[in-house]
Amino acid sequence: MKAVFLDASTLGSDVSLEPIKAVTGPLTCHPRTTPEQVTERLQGFDTVLVNKVVLGREHFEACPELNTIAVVATGLNNIDLEAARDHDIEVLNVTRYGRSTVAQHTMALILALATRLLDYDRDVRQGRWAQSNMFCLMDHPIMELEGKTLGIIGYGDLGQGVAERARAFGMDILLGCRPGQEPGEVDGHRRIPLEELLPRVDVLSLHCLLTDETRNLVGASELSKMKSSSLLINTSRGGLVDEQALADALRAGTIGGAGFDVLTEEPPRNGNPLLADDIPNLIITPHSAWASREARQRIVEITARNLTGIEGAK
Numbered sequence: 334m335k336a337v338f339l340d341a342s343t344l345g346s347d348v349s350l351e352p353i354k355a356v357t358g359p360l361t362c363h364p365r366t367t368p369e370q371v372t373e374r375l376q377g378f379d380t381v382l383v384n385k386v387v388l389g390r391e392h393f394e395a396c397p398e399l400n401t402i403a404v405v406a407t408g409l410n411n412i413d414l415e416a417a418r419d420h421d422i423e424v425l426n427v428t429r430y431g432r433s434t435v436a437q438h439t440m441a442l443i444l445a446l447a448t449r450l451l452d453y454d455r456d457v458r459q460g461r462w463a464q465s466n467m468f469c470l471m472d473h474p475i476m477e478l479e480g481k482t483l484g485i486i487g488y489g490d491l492g493q494g495v496a497e498r499a500r501a502f503g504m505d506i507l508l509g510c511r512p513g514q515e516p517g518e519v520d521g522h523r524r525i526p527l528e529e530l531l532p533r534v535d536v537l538s539l540h541c542l543l544t545d546e547t548r549n550l551v552g553a554s555e556l557s558k559m560k561s562s563s564l565l566i567n568t569s570r571g572g573l574v575d576e577q578a579l580a581d582a583l584r585a586g587t588i589g590g591a592g593f594d595v596l597t598e599e600p601p602r603n604g605n606p607l608l609a610d611d612i613p614n615l616i617i618t619p620h621s622a623w624a625s626r627e628a629r630q631r632i633v634e635i636t637a638r639n640l641t642g643i644e645g646a647k
Contacts, residue, residue: 334358334646335398336380339366343384344405348630352637353382356646375399380643382636383411390416401425401643405632408570410543425639429490430631431623436494438622439568442592443499443536445616446564449473452614476535476562476589479503484534486511486527486550487541487569488519495538496522507534512546531558536566543570553578562589568622571597580606583615590614594622 336357341350342364354360357380366374366386375381375396381388382403393399393416402412404426417424445451452473456462462470483499485492486509496506508524509531510516516525527550531537537559541547551565552575559565565588567574576597582588591614596605599620607617623629640646 334380334640334643335378336382336640337361337363337374337378338382339363339371339374339386340384341382344629344632345624345626347626348633350633352634353640356637356640372396380640385411387411388417389413390419393417393420393422401640403636403640405636407431408542410570423643425636427632427635427639430635431628432490432494434625434628435491435568435622436498438594438618439491439495439538439566440498440502442566442568442594442616442618443478443538443564446590446592446614447476447478447536449475449614451616474562476564478536481505481535482507482533484509484530484537486530486537486539488522488524489540491568492538492540493520495540496520504536509537511541512550527555528558531555532560534563535560536564538566539569539573541569541573543572548572549575551575551579553581556582556588559588561587564589565591567592568594571595571599577606580609580612583612586613590616592616592618594618595620 334357338360341362350360363374368387371386372392372395375392377398379398380401380403381399382405384405388402388411390413400422402417402422402424404412404424407426407428409424409426412424414424453470456470456472479502481504483504484507485496488508499506506522507530508519508522509527510524518524550573556578565579579591583591593607596607598605601608607615
């Protein structure tokens, strides 16, 4: 096996790639690879590891030796899967690596929004508590999670991890149907159509993949059906939500807050409606929900297992 990793820096410098090297043998690593560099860097390799580098038909046609793509992530949006099939290239990805890490980040966003943590921290730092005429500040409404309803769309490993932690806070769980899904009962929780779910939930958390069917799953119409106090959480994919519609809803107060770890364009070099300074009760983190050291090392280990058994593996 001759393997190259085109964007090794995306896993960070604090993880060990030795489990992968034990399978592939020598591993050529590039910290980052621009689109213009991809074809050249694939030459002479039969196996390529990528996180976010885009691979398409033009690369496969120019690199006939390539037979395996190991994506060191779950999402496959950066791979032309049809072209890979046409060229008999096996595509591997990593699942079930981030349940604890993503779930704790999701709960952190929910808790920060429900308690208005950042607002109160800002008020203290600006001296408003010191100037208060009583012992506390109560300028921002606080939501108690116990007894509230958490709606989850996408009840795979990550959605289940969030549900497990939310139950510990006393929340009730309802599941929403993705496009094409039928209502029913899953793991003891009811799964109901999205239009029925939206007005019932106090928090809506998205954990589904981005597909043509789920793109803009939550738009202006869906936001208008939610409670004015409700929170929207997205630690999955930015394209699931119409970001302009969300910015408008937050400004208008038609929903209570939002916590996002993902945006449609990452990094948002061309700006984004959610990055405006005047949007209340909005927290955005830089696609870091997955990125604990433990989770990143787990990605390495799962990738190594994926590659074991591939022709040419050690």
